[in-house]
Structures are given as structure tokens and as C-alpha cells.
Amino acid sequence: MNLTRRQFFSLTTGAGVALACRGFSNAQTGAAAVADLETIKTRCARIIREYDRQGIHRTATDVDSRSAKWLAKLVRENGAQPRLESFVINxxxxxxxxxxxxxxxxxxxxxxxxxxxxxxxxxxxxxxxxxxxxxxxxxxxxxxxxxxxxxxxxxxxxxxxxxxxxxxxxxxxxxxxxxxxxxxxxxxxxxxxxxxxxxxxxxxxxxxxxxxxxxxxxxxxSVTAFNVTAEITGTDKSLRPVGVITPRSGWWEIASERGGGLCAWLETMRAIAKTKPRRTFYFAASSGHELGHVGLENYLELRKDLAKDAHVWLHFGANIGSRFGASRNLRASSEELEKLAARALTENGVAPDRLLPRNVMPNGEAKNLYKRGGKFISLIGGNALFHLPQDRFPDAVDLDVIARVCAAFSRLAVDL
The missing domain is CATH 3.50.30.30 (Glucose Oxidase; domain 1)
Incomplete structure (x- = not known):
């Protein structure tokens, strides 16, 4: 559905926000963990430039394998210990x-x-x-x-x-x-x-x-592909964990299709690593996206109950910060989570264009969570160059939008 004026104001004011924010940690801690927009833009430009230059990111190719090692290095730079989890495909x-x-x-x-x-x-x-x-x-x-x-x-x-x-x-x-x-x-x-x-x-x-x-x-x-994963352990084991996922493979260089999601994934990781989170955070950047999400399926199968038991999942889907034919489509598994995410995006100048209905199957890897009964927030964008070889850095990428989405979700994650 389209986001109406009435819905917009209901998401950004009033009792709905108070309910969504109940139990949050100190606001100053969250603000300190999130960098300013120009710093985020600089980091994102480097990430997407390097990702674009690596070549065609099809699953289990040489480019895909080298990209996994590159991303693992970035995970380490952002304060977490990376793992390369392998799976075999034909x-x-x-x-x-x-x-x-x-x-x-x-x-x-x-x-x-x-x-x-x-x-x-x-x-x-x-x-x-x-x-x-x-x-x-x-x-x-x-x-x-x-x-x-x-x-x-x-x-x-x-x-x-x-x-x-x-x-x-x-x-x-x-x-x-x-x-x-x-x-x-x-x-x-x-x-x-x-x-x-x-x-x-x-x-x-x-x-x-x-x-x-x-x-x-x-x-x-028959070859091996890799998911890039990390875990940041929380201080309160009684609290349910949070999952943060994004795909990292696709048909071409896919700069705007996947670049924004990778940036948001890493910036969220950086913010969480700088705090002492109460909840444990699980991060996964999966290969096999274009082949029925086989990478995420493998990740979830190795953690049988995580999809359903997690407090919430943050799914950074396709086309976050595309320049052409752009839109921001927000999908959440509950009204409370929808309000929480819409407020965070709006406060950072990137309000969602559409709130997608909750009673239908979501797109992207949120679908895998939905089928397992998981709670999630999913952001997916529009892109005129979707799945085309013209999707290249810098022309196809809007770094300002990407930085604002990164800031919104980094702060949201810290406050969970």
C-alpha cells in the first residue's frame, strides 16, 4: 500500500512511537555509536567502488570467492570476527x-x-x-x-x-x-x-x-560458495538475539542492487561493535541469492531455531540507494516493527515511499524468515537498472540515500 499522510504522521508521532521505543537503551549511547553522514558516505563510496571493480558477482565463481574474502576483511575492520561458511552447489x-x-x-x-x-x-x-x-x-x-x-x-x-x-x-x-x-x-x-x-x-x-x-x-x-558471517555476543544471555542479513551475490557487477545493503550491514555491525549490546547479534551476508537464496537457506539450516526465536531480523534487500527509478519499500512482520523502522528512516530524511502489506509473502531473503515464522524488518528499493549490466558505480548509486539508511538502521539496531 502507499504511505498516506495520515499513516506518515501516525508513524512519527504519538503513542505508537512510545510503544515501539519501550525498553530501549540510553539514547546517548546510540547516538555516539553512529558516525556522521559524511563519514558514512566516504566509507560507503570505498566499499561500493571496490565491490563494483571486482567483476560479475555470480554465486560460487572466482569473483564471488574473492569477494567473500574481501568482505571478511571489512568485517574485521568493523570490529567483528568473520567466518567463511561454505556450502556446495552445482x-x-x-x-x-x-x-x-x-x-x-x-x-x-x-x-x-x-x-x-x-x-x-x-x-x-x-x-x-x-x-x-x-x-x-x-x-x-x-x-x-x-x-x-x-x-x-x-x-x-x-x-x-x-x-x-x-x-x-x-x-x-x-x-x-x-x-x-x-x-x-x-x-x-x-x-x-x-x-x-x-x-x-x-x-x-x-x-x-x-x-x-x-x-x-x-x-x-560442483563447487564451494561462501556466506560471510559474524557474531557479536551480548551481555544478557536471557534476551533473544537479533539477526542482520543481506545478500552479496547477483548476475552482474550490481553496484546499486547490492552495494547499499552491504554498506548498511557493515555500518550496523560497526555501531554494534562500538557498544556493549545487551543482545547477541548474528550477521550473515549470503551468496546464492539469485539461485533461490541457497546461501541463506544453508545458514538458517545450520541454526535450526534462530529464524523463529530471534527478537527481530533486519533484512537489507535490493536497491537501497539506487539512483534511477528509486523507491523505498518497507515491509515488517508487525505494526510495531513497521512504526519503529518508519520512524528511524523518516528522522534521517529517507522516509519510506510504500508500506508493503503484512499478509502476503515478502520478497528477497525476508521470504525465508517469513516461512519460518520469524519477526523482521525488510527494506527493498526500486531500480530502473535492476539486473542489468549498466548497474555500475558511481553513476547508478546515490551515496547520500545509502548513508542516511545506514545511519537510521545503525541507530535502530543499537537501541534494540
Whole structure:
């Protein structure tokens, strides 16, 4: 739902705030633990610049492994002891992936939770999804693979086509790669993703049932990926702990998609490490985000009761501080937590644009917590360059917004 004026004032004044703030520690302690905005901006610029320069952050690749070690070093710099927790996946390495119509070749990327072809590929007529053509054409945004987009998921699940071509409708030309939530239980048919710049050509080809060839060839390799974790022990063991999570992997360099979340995760850690928290804090930056959140699933499986038993989880989701098509979407598991987070963001000049409904499945890793009955605050943004190769530092990043979000959640965390 949209944040109305009445809702805004109810979140920032009155008895609701008093209820949300009940039991907080001394305010001066929280203020002292959080740096000024310019200092935070300087640190965030360094973090996102380095992260962007590392390369393409796909799970269990060499870049992903080097990035895990880099992040572990930053954890240490921010006052905590890092751990690299490993898990094994059957990595997909791309080979030849394209479609061919007449004398035109269009490069693509297969869905990582679909089937694949041999080097000879699949041939047949192209038609609209659901037609009797051997190969179906469908359009989808980069966030199509969510529980909110049942049309896309059902189209794949019920398809009788030999293969599917997906026109990815991102905010710019290029392949806005869609996540693979069914990576561990994939669909049968190959699905090749291509950029929106080929839309008119492929629509006309589908109308004519043009003959098409699809190649979706990959190699599989069993490899190790890493979650970066840390724990800061509280002084009162009787209190329930707090979890702080953010993903750290994705399809491209993903500067604005993941940079803001990593900054908020580290700044929250820094603030907590500077205090003597009453509660124990668990931090996890997970790989495997684009592959059905397999990294966070592994983390939670190793801590069977933590998701449900934690006092609250802070989830720093995608696009915190994106410059293009930006929005701030707040989702919390209770009204009290919603008010608490909205107040913190508003006081730091980054009020949420939307309060997402609590009675539906959340997006991102908050979904994993929701399914386990966990209590959480989740912040996810909009981004015109979502899942596109143009998402690079510095052009795609709003450091001022990121710094303000960092300050808001660092103070919130200290006061828990």
C-alpha cells in the first residue's frame, strides 16, 4: 500500500512511537555509536567502488570467492570476527547461448532453473506462449520470478513448448536476467532470456511462426560458495538475539542492487561493535541469492531455531540507494516493527515511499524468515537498472540515500 499522510504522521508521532521505543537503551549511547553522514558516505563510496571493480558477482565463481574474502576483511575492520561458511552447489557455466532466425543471431542467457540443450540445440516454430508453436515467446520484467508473478511461473510450469524465449523488459537495453528460485528443482524446458532491444523483431517473428533455433548449452561443476558471517555476543544471555542479513551475490557487477545493503550491514555491525549490546547479534551476508537464496537457506539450516526465536531480523534487500527509478519499500512482520523502522528512516530524511502489506509473502531473503515464522524488518528499493549490466558505480548509486539508511538502521539496531 502507499504511505498516506495520515499513516506518515501516525508513524512519527504519538503513542505508537512510545510503544515501539519501550525498553530501549540510553539514547546517548546510540547516538555516539553512529558516525556522521559524511563519514558514512566516504566509507560507503570505498566499499561500493571496490565491490563494483571486482567483476560479475555470480554465486560460487572466482569473483564471488574473492569477494567473500574481501568482505571478511571489512568485517574485521568493523570490529567483528568473520567466518567463511561454505556450502556446495552445482554451478552453471555458460557456453554457447543464443537464438538464430534466418541470418540473425541474438545472444542470450538461459534461465538457471530451466533445462538446457546439447550443442545442436532445439528447432521449431516461434509463437506466443501457450500457442501450438514448438517454441513459445513471453515477456517478463527482471523481478518476474517472485511469488507475486504467478502468470510467469505458471506459464513456465504449464508450458508444452519444447523451449521458451523470454524478452526481459528491464529499464534499459540488455539482458535483465531473471532470478532462478527453482534452481534446486528446475523446470524441464530450456528458457533463453534476451534483451528488450529485440522485442519488435521477435514479436513479428512470432506472428509469422518463423522457424527458430535455440542453443542453451552449459557445463555443470560442483563447487564451494561462501556466506560471510559474524557474531557479536551480548551481555544478557536471557534476551533473544537479533539477526542482520543481506545478500552479496547477483548476475552482474550490481553496484546499486547490492552495494547499499552491504554498506548498511557493515555500518550496523560497526555501531554494534562500538557498544556493549545487551543482545547477541548474528550477521550473515549470503551468496546464492539469485539461485533461490541457497546461501541463506544453508545458514538458517545450520541454526535450526534462530529464524523463529530471534527478537527481530533486519533484512537489507535490493536497491537501497539506487539512483534511477528509486523507491523505498518497507515491509515488517508487525505494526510495531513497521512504526519503529518508519520512524528511524523518516528522522534521517529517507522516509519510506510504500508500506508493503503484512499478509502476503515478502520478497528477497525476508521470504525465508517469513516461512519460518520469524519477526523482521525488510527494506527493498526500486531500480530502473535492476539486473542489468549498466548497474555500475558511481553513476547508478546515490551515496547520500545509502548513508542516511545506514545511519537510521545503525541507530535502530543499537537501541534494540
Amino acid at each position: 554451478r552453471i557455466d555458460l557456453m554457447e547461448n543464443y537464438l538464430h532466425i534466418g541470418d540473425r543471431r541474438i545472444e542470450g542467457v538461459p534461465m538457471f532453473d530451466g533445462g538446457f540443450t546439447d550443442p545442436k540445440g532445439i528447432r521449431g516454430r516461434l509463437g506466443k506462449i501457450g500457442s501450438d508453436a514448438e517454441i513459445g515467446l513471453i515477456e517478463a520484467p527482471p523481478n518476474a520470478a517472485t511469488d507475486f508473478n504467478d502468470v510467469f511461473i505458471q506459464a513456465r510450469r504449464n508450458s508444452k513448448h519444447k523451449a521458451i524465449v523470454i524478452l526481459t523488459l528491464g529499464g534499459a537495453d540488455g539482458i535483465a536476467i531473471i532470478n532462478a528460485p527453482y534452481f534446486l528443482e528446475p523446470f524441464a524446458q530450456p528458457a533463453l532470456q534476451v534483451g528488450r532491444e529485440h522485442r519488435e523483431f521477435l514479436q513479428k517473428a512470432a506472428e509469422k511462426n518463423a522457424e527458430i533455433e535455440i542453443i542453451a548449452e552449459v557445463k555443470r561443476k
